[in-house]
Amino acid sequence: MGDEVILLDFWRSIFGMRVRIALAEKGVKYEYKEEDLGNKSPLLLEMNPIHKKIPVLIHNGKPICESLIIVQYIDEVWNSKSALLPSDPYERAQARFWADYIDKKVYDAGRKVWPRKGDEMEASKKEFIEVYKVLEEELGDKPYFGGETFGYVDLALIPFYCWFYAYGTIGNVSLEAECPKLIAWAKRCMQKESVAKSLPDQRKIYGYVLEMKKKRFGSE
Ligand SMILES: N[C@@H](CCC(=O)N[C@@H](CS)C(=O)NCC(=O)O)C(=O)O
Numbered sequence: 001m002g003d004e005v006i007l008l009d010f011w012r013s014i015f016g017m018r019v020r021i022a023l024a025e026k027g028v029k030y031e032y033k034e035e036d037l038g039n040k041s042p043l044l045l046e047m048n049p050i051h052k053k054i055p056v057l058i059h060n061g062k063p064i065c066e067s068l069i070i071v072q073y074i075d076e077v078w079n080s081k082s083a084l085l086p087s088d089p090y091e092r093a094q095a096r097f098w099a100d101y102i103d104k105k106v107y108d109a110g111r112k113v114w115p116r117k118g119d120e121m122e123a124s125k126k127e128f129i130e131v132y133k134v135l136e137e138e139l140g141d142k143p144y145f146g147g148e149t150f151g152y153v154d155l156a157l158i159p160f161y162c163w164f165y166a167y168g169t170i171g172n173v174s175l176e177a178e179c180p181k182l183i184a185w186a187k188r189c190m191q192k193e194s195v196a197k198s199l200p201d202q203r204k205i206y207g208y209v210l211e212m213k214k215k216r217f218g219s220e
Pocket of ligand 1: 010013
């Protein structure tokens with residue numbers, strides 16, 4: 001009997017996108033279940049009783065939670081294809097360090113850019129660009145963060161790309177001008193089928209952000 005793999009997810013979750021990319025990289029077939037986060041399913045509450053968050057991977061009935069932990073699990077279980085983490089322990093530690101930086105810095109920096117006004121917005125923009133510039137420096141002239149092939153750090157970061165259009169249009173922060181190497185990297189990643197099919201369209205995200213902004217600040 002084959003593996004039963006279920007992913008509890010939500011379309012615009014960057015955390016869920018990581019798992020979708022990892023499963024696509026490995027060629028794992030799975031059932032996708034979209035969650036309504038305003039009305040969580042009994043399955044989600046049962047499978048992630050601690051955080052009650054998506055994504056959750058359910059492998060043969062057993063849940064794995066937290067996107068980066070899920071990606072590491074996928075890499076270990078389906079290990080005959082497309083290694084995501086480096087085999088060298090030091091390189092592996094570095095990859096984990098950068099994925100952790102992305103979770104600690106990039107996510108919050110992005111959240112601060114759009115739902116603010118005036119001076120507060122300017123300070124957030126500066127911080128946002130600084131966070132990405134650190135990553136641009138780490139990337140250097142390599143095609144991918146790990147070197148020649150797409151891997152763990154690329155997978156942790158690339159989902160943020162589908163928010164870039166919204167950041168640029170609403171927050172007026174152009175990463176294209178500030179971080180050209182990073183943008184070239186993102187476009188390189190988007191050439192990969194595993195990535196392209198796992199990320200929603202940038203304009204769909206933009207539409208969602210506009211709606212949220214309207215709800216918070218009215219329609220000015
Ligand atoms: N650290 C978690 C974050 C997951 C997360 O924040 N999921 C959000 C959706 S993007 C969620 O399920 N939110 C529902 C809630 O907070 O009630 C991961 O990496 O998986």
